[in-house]
Amino acid sequence: MSDRILLVDDEDSLRLSMKMRLKGAGFDVDEAADGEEALDKIRENQYDVVLLDIKMPTLSGLDALPMIVQTSPKTDVIMMTGFADFSDAIECLKAGAKDYLVKPIEVTELVTRLKTLLRTRQSERELQSVQQHYSSILFYDLFGPLMTIRDVVHSAHKLKEKDQEALLGYATELSELLSAKVRGMLDFNHIESGVLALDRKKIDIGRLVTRVCETQSILAQKNNVSLVNEVQQKLRAALCDGEKTEQVLNYFLTAAIQNSSSGAEIKVSATNKAGDNQVKDQVQVSVRSSDSRVQEEDLNILFHKNGRPVDGKNAKLQETVLNLAIAKRIIEAHGGLFWIGPTEKKSIQYNFSIPAA
């Protein structure tokens, strides 16, 4: 089904030419001559995007925007004006518009922006559905280990001291696994609702990498993969939230280990990366698996690119997507970069870079 656009402008020649162009580009286009007509149509139909002129008689775009956002919160709005006024633009973006275009509008540019916006919406929707599905299976995932922990607690006093120790160790491992899963969901919900506070300090990334590798070595052994740690000499410290950065590296390693074939090698490296006029010096951390079952296109959803939909039955891939989505947002909040690649054949590499201190 084509994406539905509502084009709102008081000038009929502009509506006609834009409508022809947008239809030619594959969109389903409806039109309205002012804000009131637009609202009537929005109440009756579902649109993906509204292209809204700011200055119109009867009900202007500025006045119609909050009503549109309220009436149809899932519809994105792009404002248009012939008279570039920066204060209007800021007001519109604050009121919920996604973008702002100055007339005369180059339709090729408009089509590109529309496609990008719609792709982002699609990815966000897909990510939300992954989250919902993951939430629903999470309860089942929590239930089994919780029952085991309860049984351990109940029966521990009946066992000998040596067995008690082993059983409690197992219970501790299970409770860590549970808290990690719950923390992941809480983080995702926090980040999606815009709550992400960073406590930036000077952090020794080399030590952080070593510590995470040690923690993850048990999981690596269990999955029969080897971990190699390569930290560059004289690695610079990073200015970051140490706990959150550790969480990102944990997500990278979990993603790499859980999705690697038996016998694979996982290399964790940390290097200095020189900046330029636009980007400050960075510290880069990469995790590369030599034989991964997850490929780059499985993770395209993270970058709003067209890719394979995430299979609802593949819980591990869902967990990976969700964790990497959290990791990406944490890194971006640091002003850093998150990317995947280079990839070749079965190997995959997860990377992030954050500002050096």
Next chain:
Amino acid sequence: MDQLNYTYKFTFANGQEKDFAVFQDAKTLELQREADAPKPEWTKLKFSQCSNCPLDDSVEYCPVAINLSRVVETFRDNDSFEQTTVTVETPQRTYSKKVQLQKGISSLLGMIMVTSNCPIMDRLRPMARFHLPFATSLETFYRTVSMYLTAQYFLLRKGESPDWDLSKLLETYKAISHVNKGMSQRLLNASNKDANVNAVVILHSFGDGVSYFIEDGLSEIKDMFSVYVDSPKKPEPSPSEPNK
């Protein structure tokens, strides 16, 4: 010298009136520039010069901007959607319509822009002789293509290769689109409100529409030409007529 005289009269709701007279050379259709046309800073060629302007540094003022200056300065504080009655007197007839101000200005600017000796806009100059105030998009598309195909006929008569598939007209409109953008930038600096800029935006949207109209093989009006294009149908035999 024979002249063609057009007058545009804008009558606002409060009774205020603004008149503009446009004189063209009847043969070349070149606009006769007013001797005392205002020359504000924004009319200088170098001021937001169009990205594809072929004029060199020896030209101090943009020929289009100079000719637009009186209109633009008059409406610099007007909103695009103010209601006005615009009356246009042409040598042949008088048109009158209640329209948004942007539409009236657009009609006037369009005529001035194509007769001002801009090397790019001049390619539309023949249309000025058949000026149609407040034209709809479809009327503009048809007049444009008709004008261009007439030009190809003259090329054919001259022994040159006509551009029947209108590809060079598409190129012309690409260039015109740059001029419209450049001009809207100038007018943005010359105005406090949006009437002038939106008038150019309307011209730009006409141009964009013409381009799509051509790319789409003029399909919008194709059926109207079936009498020329489709083979005539044989009449159905009447029931009383015996089969042969």
